[in-house]
Amino acid sequence: MTDFSHQPQAVEQKPLPWLSEQRHYNFPTNAFGSNPDAWAEDKLILPPVYARVIGEMEPTPDLQHPRFDSRIVPLILVPEWQENYGHTLGNSAAWLHASLHTRNVSDWVERLALVVHTPLGMALPRHWRPLVGPLVPAHPVQALADFSARLPPEGSGCGDQQRSRCFAEMLLCAGSGEQEAVNISQAAQTLVRLQEPLPPSPVTYPKCQTKGGNTTCLRVLFLTRSPKPAVRQVLNIEALLAKCNNWSWTDPQSNKSYAASCTRYHPDAGLTAAMAAVRSADVIIGSHGATMANAFFARPGTAMVEMFSAGWTWQVHRIWLDQDPLAQLQWWGLTVEGESAFSPGELESLYPEGHPGLYIGWQGEVKRLRDRNLRVPWAGLEQLLQDYASVQAAGGMPAYRQRRASKQAPVHYKVVAGGKLVWAGTGIHGGAFGEGS
Structure with a gap:
């Protein structure tokens, strides 16, 4: 990336071209805590994420004089079904598995930080970290609103491993449709292996009424x-x-x-x-x-x-x-x-x-x-x-x-x-x- 720290600060904000349309299904969550798609139209189209070049009026030292971190690559994912447990597995987890775990890209797995773009800065649904997190283990899964939160002026800046927010590379993925589940079974079985050893089964079955030893x-x-x-x-x-x-x-x-x-x-x-x-x-x-x-x-x-x-x-x-x-x-x-x-x-x-x-x-x-x-x-x-x-x-x-x-x-x-x-x-x-x- 190029350091634009000395460019004029009066720069028009423009949407990132990849996010000209952000569709979110099952939103907003209703008071019942389940089945939100019964309350809304099929999709909600929200304004895209805005980006601008860096300027002279940056509020903190780490943005005024950025030091770009090459150890972490944020992967900003814009899921359409972020509220739904099944679609998170079938769309997002399956896509991540196909992209990262079926190819020779182990170095990417170790560098990626998964950042989920939730609509209007909502909290990340609780199923994301256990259901998707094991596929990108190097960094905790976060919502974009949390990942991009402004640091206080006394922050130690981009060089601080715990608080880095200036990155040499970034990936942005906005997918749609059930075609993303091309390997859902493989992804699910990989998640099982990553979670092993599993706890004992919580299920107890009654005695089977067999009518013979065979x-x-x-x-x-x-x-x-x-x-x-x-x-x-x-x-x-x-x-x-x-x-x-x-x-x-x-x-x-x-x-x-x-x-x-x-x-x-x-x-x-x-x-x-x-x-x-x-x-x-x-x-x-x-x-x-x-x-x-x-x-x-x-x-x-x-x-x-x-x-x-x-x-x-x-x-x-x-x-x-x-x-x-x-x-x-x-x-x-x-x-x-x-x-x-x-x-x-x-x-x-x-x-x-x-x-x-x-x-x-x-x-x-x-x-x-x-x-x-x-x-x-x-x-x-x-x-x-x-x-x-x-x-x-x-x-x-x-x-x-x-x-x-x-x-x-x-x-x-x-x-x-x-x-x-x-x-x-x-x-x-x-x-x-x-x-x-």
Whole structure:
């Protein structure tokens, strides 16, 4: 960089060209502390970061006479989904992993300081440091507002390792879209390795009701969502657990027998506890949402069973897995139809006559449908357990990939009137891109 310390101070401020548009989804956070995208349009476009050349009226000695530090390279990241746990993993962490850990750039990993541009100087969401920090371990992850805070006049300046803010190089990245999750499974497994040894699993499974010594017991873990606000809750989870713990099946092709040991877990005790919990399971079941992103930390060959309400079948996790050629996680889906299967989510119940800031925009109605609480028919989950067991009996991941490639059997069902199961395709927001997923 060039030292402009003796240039005239009257310089017009201009936006950095890379940040001519800063889009932030799920903003601002609402009072419920969850589900903020139900309250806003799809995106908020904020004014860009401004930059100017250095001038004679700099307020502190370290800016008047800068000494540029080449030991640290700030990487200013402008994420679109900084509030969402799942998108932080699928977009930002996966992108960092692909950029830094799959290439011979170890020197960059040691020099980079990740700086997250949060909208309007908001605090960095608490999941960023444990979820992304291990990928850039040399310096703590910070919000731009904190990283660029003005030092007091008596500050020791750029040469102070603890307070440096004058840098010879800087990277600025503003990405968008789900294409950034091209290697989410690899990124998640790397995060597991970086966190090892993991604590003991916080999950306890009941005794498996096997009917003989040759029965394989599948450990089935239901991931539950935060009750605040009460949206996308599984209302009949106790009944499902009872049915699940009595399930057994024999594969007619191989004559192998399977049973299940089923329990539930809410991942609210920290990242390493969530990792340990999902790595104890063979099958992970839950409603669509960021909580299900924890399934990416599971052991190879595990099944992610994602449940949707009719009208919103955004299979973003399947899309992410399909983009990662080394993914070892199986995606299965279940969509529930019929008004008797739903009750209004808390946000809808609080404002039965509507609210001018709630579920607005072109996705408003489908997001309202997305957030309804579910009563999930056991027949759907039973079929998916049977299909997963048949895939395991046939060889695991290779058999799953063959099933997907042949399109002769579904990995996504829809429960329609009367409890009947039909094939569902690779739909998104209720529309179909293709049948026979």
